[in-house]
Amino acid sequence: MTPPAENEPALRERIVALGASLFDRGFSVGSAGNISVRTQDGFLMTPTNSSLGRLDPEALSVLDPQWVHTAGPKPSKEVVMHQAMYQARPQAAAVVHLHSTYVTALSCLETEPAIPPLTPYFIMRLGRDVPTVPYYKPGSPAVLADLQAAGERGPAVILANHGSIVAGGSLEDAVNAAEELEVSAQLAFLLEGRATRPLNQEQIQDLLG
Structure with missing residues (x-):
């Protein structure tokens, strides 16, 4: 079920604020990374070659429900990855x-699961887990099938030799989950080679309800 879209001016301001928050805390550098949000008429997306730390609410890319660019600057070349996640998770906002x-x-290692x-x-x-999809050239439409299949398993996917993509029921949910994924990856690095105590299947099922 597709979630109801929020007021577009407010969404624009929140994209800018949360993008700056991610950038200021080192979750994104330079012009790396991008954000998209569902609207009543399609999607808002950060433009190509834009920095999450220096976004303008009036200069975001506008796409219709079929992902056709209709207004604003050109969207990120990685729009196909966002399209795959929304297709995999129709409840995502x-x-x-x-x-x-x-x-x-972690995306550069052969370990599976990565975290x-x-x-x-x-x-x-x-x-339950975060799958990793094979490497594809950024912006390649060839990633669509693999990413959609991985996205059906859960809201977060690791992109081999590239980074991560995370969906959420709101923009805040997606940002929080992306941050949780990064911190979990940091824990995995800190504990590498040590005897860890991961959650067992009973504990995992209890958390998932």
């Missing part, structure tokens, strides 16, 4: 794609 340091480092279920908040915000 927003999608956040980041190149955050620890998730991107073990170490904390309850990993499970509650990201699901």
Whole structure:
């Protein structure tokens, strides 16, 4: 079921504010990363080559429900990844794609799963596990099928040698989940090679209800 869209001017302001928050805390650098949000008439998206730290609410890309660019600057070339996540998760109201340091480092390893279920908040915000899809050139439409299949498993996906993409029931939910994914990746690095105590299947199921 598609969630109801919110007031567009308010959404524009929140994209700018949360984008700046991610940038200021190092979850995004330079012009890396992008955000999209569902609207009553389609989608808002951060423009191509834009910095999440320097967005303008009046200069966001506007796309119709079929992902055709209708107004504003040209959208990110990675629009196909957002399209795949919305198709996989029709309840999603927003999608956040980041190149955050620890998730991107894990995305370059062959370990699967990349992040073990170490904390309850990993499970509650990201699901039972976070799948990794193979590497595709940024912007390649070839990623669509693999990413859609991975997105059906849970709201977060690791992109091999690239970063992450996370969907949420609101923009805040998507940002919170993307941050939780990065912190979970950092924990995985800090604990690598040590005897860990991941959550067991009974504990995971209890969290998932």
